[in-house]
Structure formats: C-alpha cells, structure tokens
Amino acid sequence: MMQIKVTAPAQIHTTIQLPSSKSISNRALIINALGNRTFQLENLSDCDDTQVMIHALNDGKNTIDIMAAGTAMRFLTAYLSVTPGTRIITGTQRMQQRPIQVLVNALRELGAEIEYIINDGYPPLRITGHKLQKDTISLPGNVSSQYISALLMIAPILSNGLTLTLTGEIISRPYINLTLQLMNDFGARAKWLNEYQLKVEPQPYQSIPFYVESDWSAASYWYQIAALSNKAEIILPGLFETSYQGDSKVAEIFQLLGIESIYGNKTVTLKKTDKITERLDYDFINQPDLAQTFVVTCALMNIPFRFSGLQSLKIKETDRMAALIQEMGKLGYILHETDDRILSWEGERCEMTADVAIDTYEDHRMAMAFAPACVVMPEIRINNPQVVSKSYPYYWEDLKKAGFIIEEV
Numbered sequence: 001m002m003q004i005k006v007t008a009p010a011q012i013h014t015t016i017q018l019p020s021s022k023s024i025s026n027r028a029l030i031i032n033a034l035g036n037r038t039f040q041l042e043n044l045s046d047c048d049d050t051q052v053m054i055h056a057l058n059d060g061k062n063t064i065d066i067m068a069a070g071t072a073m074r075f076l077t078a079y080l081s082v083t084p085g086t087r088i089i090t091g092t093q094r095m096q097q098r099p100i101q102v103l104v105n106a107l108r109e110l111g112a113e114i115e116y117i118i119n120d121g122y123p124p125l126r127i128t129g130h131k132l133q134k135d136t137i138s139l140p141g142n143v144s145s146q147y148i149s150a151l152l153m154i155a156p157i158l159s160n161g162l163t164l165t166l167t168g169e170i171i172s173r174p175y176i177n178l179t180l181q182l183m184n185d186f187g188a189r190a191k192w193l194n195e196y197q198l199k200v201e202p203q204p205y206q207s208i209p210f211y212v213e214s215d216w217s218a219a220s221y222w223y224q225i226a227a228l229s230n231k232a233e234i235i236l237p238g239l240f241e242t243s244y245q246g247d248s249k250v251a252e253i254f255q256l257l258g259i260e261s262i263y264g265n266k267t268v269t270l271k272k273t274d275k276i277t278e279r280l281d282y283d284f285i286n287q288p289d290l291a292q293t294f295v296v297t298c299a300l301m302n303i304p305f306r307f308s309g310l311q312s313l314k315i316k317e318t319d320r321m322a323a324l325i326q327e328m329g330k331l332g333y334i335l336h337e338t339d340d341r342i343l344s345w346e347g348e349r350c351e352m353t354a355d356v357a358i359d360t361y362e363d364h365r366m367a368m369a370f371a372p373a374c375v376v377m378p379e380i381r382i383n384n385p386q387v388v389s390k391s392y393p394y395y396w397e398d399l400k401k402a403g404f405i406i407e408e409v
C-alpha cells in the first residue's frame with residue numbers, strides 16, 4: 001500500500017487549472033455516440049471515469065470494463081440496449097455492489113434484452129442491443145439520478161420518444177437538469193412536464209462544437225483549502241457563475257464559511273472574508289458529492305453542523321457515511337448518523353489517533369476532502385492517494401504547485 005504525508009504552506013497564492021467536468025464529458029460522449037459521431041468535443045476530462053467511457057465507445061470490445069465509473073456503468077447500460085450486438089459490461093468489485101436494478105427494470109420494460117451475470121440487481125450485465133418499442137415508463141427517482149439521465153439520453157433515438165414518470169423523492173435533480181441542458185444543446189427536445197414527469201421528443205441529435213467547462217466538484221477542495229487557511233487567494237480558471245453543474249452551489253455555501261467568489265473573465269477568484277457562520281445546517285440532496293468537503297471543513301473550523309439528504313452516499317464509491325464517521329473519528333471528531341440520511345456534529349470530541357493515517361476506501365473524494373486537513377494540522381497522511389485519478393488525476397501535482405509538500409512514506 002502506498003502512503004503519502006502532506007504538509008501545507010504558511011499561505012496560499014496560486015492559480016489552479018482544474019480538470020474538466022466528468023459529468024459533462026461523459027454525457028457529451030454518449031450523446032456524440034448516439035448522434036453521428038461528428039461533434040467536436042473539446043476539453044474532455046482526462047480522468048479515469050472519462051477515459052473508460054472513451055475506450056468503451058471506441059475500442060469495439062465485447063467485454064467492457066468501466067472500472068469504478070458510475071456514470072459510465074449507467075449511461076452505457078442504456079446505450080448498449082439500443083446499439084446492435086451483444087456485450088458484457090463490468091467494473092470493479094465495488095461497482096458489482098452498486099445497484100442497477102431500477103435502470104435494468106425500466107429498460108427491460110421498454111423491451112431491452114439484459115441479463116445479470118452474477119447477482120440479480122448488480123453488474124456485470126450481458127446486454128443485447130436492439131430497437132425498443134414502448135414510449136412511457138415509470139421508475140423510482142430516489143436511488144440514483146444516473147438511471148434517469150441514462151434513459152433520457154437514449155430517448156431521442158427511440159421511434160416515439162419517451163415520457164418518464166418519477167416516483168419517490170427525486171434526488172440529485174441538478175444532474176437530471178444537466179442532462180436535459182446538454183441534450184437540448186445538441187439539438188434534442190427534452191423537458192420537464194411537471195415536478196416529476198419528463199418528456200423527450202423523437203428528434204435526433206445534431207452536431208455542434210462543444211467545450212467542456214471545469215469541474216465544480218473538484219473546485220470544492222480549493223474552497224476548502226482557502227477556508228481552512230489563515231491567508232489565501234486562489235484563482236480557478238474555466239469556471240463560470242452560471243454553470244450547467246449543480247455543484248457550482250459550492251460557491252454560495254462557502255460564502256457562509258468566509259470565502260467570497262469573485263467572478264472575472266472566465267475565472268473565479270477565492271478570497272477570504274471574516275463573515276463566518278456559527279453553525280451550518282444544509283440539505284445535500286441536490287449536491288451529494290459536496291458532502292465530504294463540508295463535513296471535513298466544518299469540523300476542522302469548529303462549526304457544528306447537521307447535513308441531511310445524504311441517503312445516496314451509501315451506494316457511491318464506498319459507504320461514504322460510514323467512511324466519514326470512521327476517519328473523522330481518527331481526527332478526534334465524533335459524528336452522528338441518523339436515519340441513514342443525516343450526519344451531524346455538535347462539537348463532540350474524542351482523543352485523536354496517534355500517527356493518524358486516513359484510509360480512502362477506493363474513493364477519490366475521501367482522499368481529496370481529507371488532504372486539506374493538513375492546513376490546520378502539522379501534517380496528514382493519506383493511504384492509497386492514487387484514488388484521486390477517478391475524477392482529478394493531477395490533484396497532488398496541483399497541491400504541490402500551491403506550495404504543499406507531498407512525501408511518499
């Protein structure tokens with residue numbers, strides 16, 4: 001196992017070129033594959049999750065391994081269901097524990113031919129693609145929005161389009177909106193009919209030049225570094241105030257933690273203010289990927305919190321609720337979990353583990369959210385730091401650029 005020790009500089013003045021959004025990259029790639037494959041996609045992400053998508057779509061292999069990429073697994077399952085040929089789609093051990101039944105059931109109801117190879121409800125899958133006939137479907141919207149995005153993206157090429165009705169509390173809604181936004185940009189006609197129904201017309205995708213913006217979820221770790229530092233000014237090019245990404249909300253929430261976002265010509269500059277909230281209560285139902293960032297930041301800033309809407313964290317790269325409780329415990333913070341969906345901290349402390357090393361559970365966001373802790377500690381050790389490549393391959397290089405010292409131990 002690899003371990004690194006991370007030490008922070010006294011102050012931070014830096015410009016960081018973030019990775020491109022993997023959510024946008026992976027949508028643009030699927031849409032391109034469903035169109036005539038002539039779109040010019042610029043600035044695609046170089047992260048693992050996008051690389052596996054590019055290989056899946058271009059290599060023509062019968063067995064596709066998407067490793068740990070949830071979006072690739074879900075989007076390709078729908079894509080392969082409408083693409084001639086029989087293929088197996090698989091992923092890491094963890095991917096084989098991340099549920100896909102809601103999507104498979106919906107696709108089967110539309111007429112798709114999909115078999116479970118090992119366990120019912122989970123990858124790997126054997127998929128034989130052909131034309132789908134039905135044009136209306138109802139499915140739960142409270143497990144993963146990626147199932148809904150997957151169905152929406154294939155809908156323009158179905159002969160009668162598709163009307164989707166979502167049941168239960170809809171989670172990660174901004175990601176559904178991101179899908180609609182991209183589909184419409186590429187010439188499709190897709191929209192909400194009301195709070196819980198979506199309609200897509202049978203109208204093919206059109207070719208447009210497309211530039212992928214920087215990743216707002218990745219930006220969250222730089223907001224975190226700025227918030228924990230005594231002195232910091234961080235410039236992030238490639239981010240816009242009006243973004244397609246729901247995680248751009250991070251700017252607003254960090255305002256409560258003393259970080260102001262100043263938007264300039266295709267950049268945002270993070271500056272420190274002294275306006276800091278005494279506690280933070282927030283519902284992360286629409287921004288699940290930001291939860292780890294705020295748990296670590298608030299605790300280390302001594303700001304009690306109650307974060308709700310975290311029910312999807314249990315089925316992500318790891319059970320993120322359990323991982324957060326465990327690793328924050330090592331740092332001396334006692335978190336409480338309620339009803340599988342709330343994490344709270346009211347200031348309760350315990351003794352810090354000697355020689356603490358943070359485990360990352362094959363979860364990029366565990367590594368990226370805990371590393372900034374070294375800003376307020378003498379140092380922090382991170383196990384298996386290479387996990388960051390899932391969404392942000394140059395994370396450690398970027399920290400070095402900002403003056404952090406990273407040593408292999």
Ligand SMILES: O=C(O)C1=C[C@@H](OP(=O)(O)O)[C@@H](O)[C@H](O)C1
Pocket residue numbers: 022023024070071143144145146149171172175288289312
């Ligand atoms: O559609 C997407 O690009 C994503 C949707 C979210 O997943 P869920 O809908 O499963 O919450 C998010 O956590 C993931 O990182 C990316």
Ligand SMILES: C=C(OP(=O)(O)O)C(=O)O
Pocket residue numbers: 068069070071072289316317365391
């Ligand atoms: C949950 C994530 O990704 P995915 O579900 O696409 O694997 C993530 O990047 O935090």
